[in-house]
Amino acid sequence: MAHTDVSRPSNVPLLVLSGVLLLYGALVASGVFEGMFKALHTHKAIDLMEVLSFVLGGIGLLSALLRQGRMNKPLTNFDTFVLETVPGILFIMVLAMGIRWFLEPVVVMMSGALVPTLGFKIHKVLNLNYVVLGILVGIVITNSWGIPSFAAAGVKTARFVLKMGVILLGARYSFAELAKLGMVSVWMIGFFVLGTVFLVLFLGKIFKQPKSMTGVLSAGMGVCGVSATVACAPVVKAKCSEMAYTIGTILGFGILCMFAFPTIGKIVGMNPTQFGAWAGTGILNSAQVAAACLAFNAVDIKTLKVGEIFNITRVLFLPIIVLVLATWYGRSSGQRLTFKEVVVDKFPLFILGFLLLFFMSSLGVFSPSGHYKGKYLDFSYNQRTEVTPEELDVLAKAQAAGIPGLNEEERAAFADLVKQRQIAGNFDERDNKTVFDTTARHRMDALESILARAKGGEITISADVKSALGHAIKQVHKKSKTIVTLTDAMIWFFAYGLIGLGMQITKKSLAQAGGWPLVMGGISGVAKATLSFIVVMYFVKDVVLK
Amino acid sequence: MRHILLATHGTPGAQKAEDLAAQWAREQGAHVTVLSIVNEDWKHMTGDDWLNTSKARNLFADYVEGQIEGEIKGLWERVARKLDGLEVEYVRRVGRPEDVLCQVAREQQADVIVMGAHQKKQAPGWRARFENKKLHPQLPCPMVVAP
Numbered sequence: 134m135a136h137t138d139v140s141r142p143s144n145v146p147l148l149v150l151s152g153v154l155l156l157y158g159a160l161v162a163s164g165v166f167e168g169m170f171k172a173l174h175t176h177k178a179i180d181l182m183e184v185l186s187f188v189l190g191g192i193g194l195l196s197a198l199l200r201q202g203r204m205n206k207p208l209t210n211f212d213t214f215v216l217e218t219v220p221g222i223l224f225i226m227v228l229a230m231g232i233r234w235f236l237e238p239v240v241v242m243m244s245g246a247l248v249p250t251l252g253f254k255i256h257k258v259l260n261l262n263y264v265v266l267g268i269l270v271g272i273v274i275t276n277s278w279g280i281p282s283f284a285a286a287g288v289k290t291a292r293f294v295l296k297m298g299v300i301l302l303g304a305r306y307s308f309a310e311l312a313k314l315g316m317v318s319v320w321m322i323g324f325f326v327l328g329t330v331f332l333v334l335f336l337g338k339i340f341k342q343p344k345s346m347t348g349v350l351s352a353g354m355g356v357c358g359v360s361a362t363v364a365c366a367p368v369v370k371a372k373c374s375e376m377a378y379t380i381g382t383i384l385g386f387g388i389l390c391m392f393a394f395p396t397i398g399k400i401v402g403m404n405p406t407q408f409g410a411w412a413g414t415g416i417l418n419s420a421q422v423a424a425a426c427l428a429f430n431a432v433d434i435k436t437l438k439v440g441e442i443f444n445i446t447r448v449l450f451l452p453i454i455v456l457v458l459a460t461w462y463g464r465s466s467g468q469r470l471t472f473k474e475v476v477v478d479k480f481p482l483f484i485l486g487f488l489l490l491f492f493m494s495s496l497g498v499f500s501p502s503g504h505y506k507g508k509y510l511d512f513s514y515n516q517r518t519e520v521t522p523e524e525l526d527v528l529a530k531a532q533a534a535g536i537p538g539l540n541e542e543e544r545a546a547f548a549d550l551v552k553q554r555q556i557a558g559n560f561d562e563r564d565n566k567t568v569f570d571t572t573a574r575h576r577m578d579a580l581e582s583i584l585a586r587a588k589g590g591e592i593t594i595s596a597d598v599k600s601a602l603g604h605a606i607k608q609v610h611k612k613s614k615t616i617v618t619l620t621d622a623m624i625w626f627f628a629y630g631l632i633g634l635g636m637q638i639t640k641k642s643l644a645q646a647g648g649w650p651l652v653m654g655g656i657s658g659v660a661k662a663t664l665s666f667i668v669v670m671y672f673v674k675d676v677v678l679k
Numbered sequence: 680m681r682h683i684l685l686a687t688h689g690t691p692g693a694q695k696a697e698d699l700a701a702q703w704a705r706e707q708g709a710h711v712t713v714l715s716i717v718n719e720d721w722k723h724m725t726g727d728d729w730l731n732t733s734k735a736r737n738l739f740a741d742y743v744e745g746q747i748e749g750e751i752k753g754l755w756e757r758v759a760r761k762l763d764g765l766e767v768e769y770v771r772r773v774g775r776p777e778d779v780l781c782q783v784a785r786e787q788q789a790d791v792i793v794m795g796a797h798q799k800k801q802a803p804g805w806r807a808r809f810e811n812k813k814l815h816p817q818l819p820c821p822m823v824v825a826p
Contacts, residue, residue, distance in 0.1 A: 292729040360730040367742040373750060374804045376743065377724065381806075384726050420727040448730050478734050634727040641720040645806050 141204060141212075142283040144197050147220040150227060151193030158186030173238035176560065177514030177553075185230060193223050213286075221287015228270060229628045233263040240266065257522075260395040260428035267628055268391070268424055271635020280636055291633020295420070296483035298626030301619045302441055303490030304499060305434065311491065314439055317410060317673060318446040321665065325414050326450050329661050330355035330457065336653045346375040348458050350382075350650050354657045356454050357447045358383045358418035364479055368455055369462045374648070381645030382654040384638055387418035390662065395429040401670065405435035411669040412436075413443020415662035420634045423627060432521045433608070434620065437627075445484055452476045490619075499615040511611040512557050512573035517620060518608045519555040524601035531598045538592035539583065546579035550602075556580065556609050573609070580606060680707045684789035684820075686714045686780055689754045690804065692795030696825040700793040701761050710766045712787050713758055714780065715751045717773040718807050776807065777814040785819045792822040 160166060161182045170176035196219040203212065244256035259265070274280065280288050306314075330351040337347025348369030353362040359380055366376050394416060398408040412425045426440035455475050493499065511518055520528065528551050539547065550556060556577045558569030580602050587594045594602075611617050685700040687693040704711045721743060725736055755769050770787075772779045784792055797808060814822075 295729050357730055358728075359726040360728040363725055363728050363731050363739040364735050367738055371746075373743065373746050376746075377805055380724050380726055387727075418727055419730055444730075451730075478738070479732065481730055481732060630729070634729060637723060637725070637727050639720060639723045641718075641807065642723050642726055645724075647806065648803065 141200065141208070141217065142220065142285075144200050144204070146281065146283040147193055147197045147200065147223065150220065150223045151190045151197060154186045154190030154193060154223070154227065158183050158190060161186065170234075173235065173242075174554075175234045175238055177557075178234060180514070180563070182230070182234065185226070189223055189226055193219060196220075218287040218290050221284035222290060224281065224284040224287060225291070225629055225632050228632055229263075229267060229625065232266050232270060232632075233628065236266055236270070237261070237263045257399075258396055259392055262428055262431045264424050264427040264431060264628060264631055265391065267632040268635035268638075271632045272638050275636040275638070276640045288633050288636050291630045291636070294626050295423075295630025295634065296481075296486075298623045298630055299441055299445075300483055300486035300490055301623035301626065302434070302438065303487035304494040304616055304619050305438060305623075306442075306491050306494070308495055310438070311442070314406075314442040315446070317406075318413065318443045321410060321414050321668065321673075322443060322446045322450055325661055325665055326355045326447065326454065328355075328664075329657050330454060332660065333653055333657050334461070336656060340649060340653065342649050342653070343372075343375075344462055345369050345371045346379075346650065347653075348462050349375055350379045350653060352454055352458060353379050353383045354417065354654055354661070356451050357444070358387055358421075360419060360448075361451055361454065364451055365455055365458055368459050375650065377642075377645040378648045378650040379654070381643055381647065382650045383417050385643050385646045386654065386658050387416060387421040388638070388643075390416045391421040391425050391428070394425045394662075397666075398429055403429075403669070405430060406439050407669045407673050409436045409439020410443060410673050411665055413440045413447070414665040414669075417658065419444045419447065420631060424631055427627065430521065432516055432519055434517070434624070445487065448481050448484065452479055455479060494616065499613050499619070509611050509613060510570070510574070510577075510609050511614075511617055512555075512570050512609055514555075514557060514563065515621065517617075517624070518557075520550070520601055520605045520608065524597075524604055525551070525554055527595075527597045527601050531595070536583075536592065536594060536598075538586075542575070543579045543583050546576040547583065549576055550580065550605055556605055577606060577609065680709050680790045682787060682789045682791075683709050683711045684714060684780075684784050684787060684792045685711055685758075686716070686792060686794040687754070687758065688715065688804065689750075689757070690795065690798070692798045692825075694795070696793045696795040697758055697761055699823070699825040701765070703791075703793070704762070704765050709790070710768070711762055712768045712770055712783070712789065713755065713762075714783050715754060715769070715771045716776045716779045717747055717751075717771065718776060718805055719774050720807065721747070721805075775813075776809055777817070780809075780814065781817040781819055789820050791820055792818070794822065794824060796824045796826055 161179060167176060167179070170179060196216055200216055200219075203216070208217070240256050240261050244254045244261070247255055255261075333351035333354050334347055336342075337344070337350070349362055349366050349371035352365035352369075353359065355361070362376065362379050362383065365371075371379075390412075394412050395408070398411065403411065408429050409426055412422050412429070416422045416425055422440045422444050423437065426436040427434075430436045452475050459475065519525075528547070532547060532551050536544075536547070546556075553560075556573055558572035558576075562568045562572065583592070583594070584599060584602055584606075586592050587599060680703065683700050683704055685696060687697050700711055703709065724743070725731075725739065728736070731739075751771055759767065768787075770783055772783060774782075780792065780794075783789075794809070801808075
């Protein structure tokens with residue numbers, strides 16, 4: 134349906150972005166940046182850089198041409214939902230690419246250079262990987278220059294894209310994983326959501342606070358942060374100041390948790406299941422749960438898989454909490470809500486998409502018969518086939534110390550693993566897949582030989598080295614090409630979505646934190662994080678995740 | 680002084696401005712425009728929520744709008760009693776407070792703007808104060824801060 138509004142932001146930023154992307158793609162293809170990429174250790178992503186730059190630049194240029202032709206015409210749905218979003222989408226994608234391939238490696242290098250002064254790697258303590266940096270960049274942009282007007286419409290797609298990421302994640306679960314994780318999450322979320330809601334209601338009574346304020350705060354602190362506040366504020370008739378204080382408190386608490394949780398989790402040696410469970414329970418805002426999980430481990434997505442199950446469980450608890458609060462509040466106000474208002478209107482449809490992908494994957498839709506587990510080896514250059522930074526440290530130290538008894542081939546494969554951080558062929562041969570994969574397969578065989586000989590007692594390697602080698606081999610064993618592609622897309626969707634959501638966190642909204650919501654929120658938030666930490670450490674065991 | 684622009688959101692500091700504007704309007708026989716500004720930053724208050732459906736978010740936006748409307752209505756009813764017998768006009772605008780205040784002053788050709796002073800302790804409500812650095816360069820008329 135067209136309407137009479139003909140105002141559109143200028144086409145110049147879109148043309149500039151498209152031009153920059155196309156030029157960048159051409160320069161990458163020409164090889165002039167190869168030395169720099171090797172120094173930054175991003176050379177393995179050269180092919181992806183080329184593809185993304187040309188595809189996005191092409192889309193941008195085409196959109197700019199279409200927009201130019203429609204500049205003084207009324208906006209149609211195609212304009213509003215497609216054409217006008219392209220500049221913002223490109224804006225976020227350029228940021229995501231810049232953060233992943235330039236900012237993150239530079240931060241890592243600077244962090245390494247600061248070790249003599251600080252005595253530790255600051256990027257490890259603050260978990261400054263591309264996900265956390267993406268959110269921070271989003272926050273900095275929105276609070277300094279503001280979201281550029283040309284990008285405003287596109288930035289709004291972040292929520293949709295993040296939901297798409299969760300939907301794609303559905304393809305990565307097995308029935309067993311979902312059953313085990315689902316059981317743990319239902320128990321933990323059930324206990325902590327209801328526990329926190331009732332704790333806040335109790336605190337409200339003790340501190341003699343109005344029901345509207347206690348109600349909205351209890352939902353925010355108990356269920357899923359700002360999302361629950363948004364869903365429950367109309368139900369408990371919260372006043373403006375109460376909503377503002379609650380949202381400010383939750384946002385501030387969430388950002389602190391996003392930095393603190395991964396660091397604490399690593400210090401105490403949590404496994405992916407434990408950390409995902411703790412973050413999924415203790416962190417209030419669901420976007421920050423995803424960020425913390427990816428900050429804890431961005432190499433593979435085990436932690437994210439656990440955290441998102443907890444996120445989804447929380448969302449499914451939301452209608453229950455709305456119902457509880459509506460009953461609690463409605464008793465005094467005489468208000469009644471319908472099933473449609475509580476469940477249907479608030480049910481997040483993306484969960485159906487998540488379940489659809491899960492069932493399709495479980496039924497083998499994405500895994501042709503030739504791709505059963507272990508059959509398909511993926512030696513392509515990608516972070517998901519790499520060992521973790523901690524494992525890399527272990528391997529590098531073992532290599533420096535020397536492992537007695539290794540034959541030439543094993544030693545070379547070990548050295549290459551440390552150099553490339555993954556099992557792969559030679560970088561210069563990456564365009565010839567057959568040669569590249571054959572070299573990689575020989576290296577994998579050599580590493581398997583090390584493990585076999587260590588098991589047989591012929592050579593001695595530490596348990597940490599064994600574990601790192603085992604993980605390196607496991608990283609290249611994939612279930613199916615389609616699932617690998619879906620996972621790659623998913624990681625970019627998460628990075629994109631979190632940058633866009635970072636842009637929604639303003640200092641003005643953070644400044645609203647205060648009043649009794651800050652006091653009660655602080656007490657209940659810290660209590661929830663601490664108790665869930667104890668429960669996770671003592672009662673949650675590792676779940677074998679693929 | 681023929682036209683006073685009174686900026687108020689009902690806090691104790693702003694109520695002093697209401698008293699001063701009422702007093703001057705009676706002394707000078709001036710017309711008063713009561714301005715209520717809805718801070719544009721309310722639009723960011725859904726923060727990084729991404730789980731809700733657009734319907735739930737729209738419901739929240741409508742609810743917030745209704746609440747603000749109700750608060751402004753209550754404020755105007757109270758101010759109307761203070762300004763009883765005077766020629767009064769009420770204006771409600773959304774935007775950045777500094778910009779909106781100056782824009783309305785220009786549109787209304789106000790002779791003076793009257794507003795409340797910063798209080799030591801901020802009153803309950805939306806936490807935002809006029810920033811002099813942003814306000815002063817664009818003032819179209821004198822501004823009086825009621826002590």
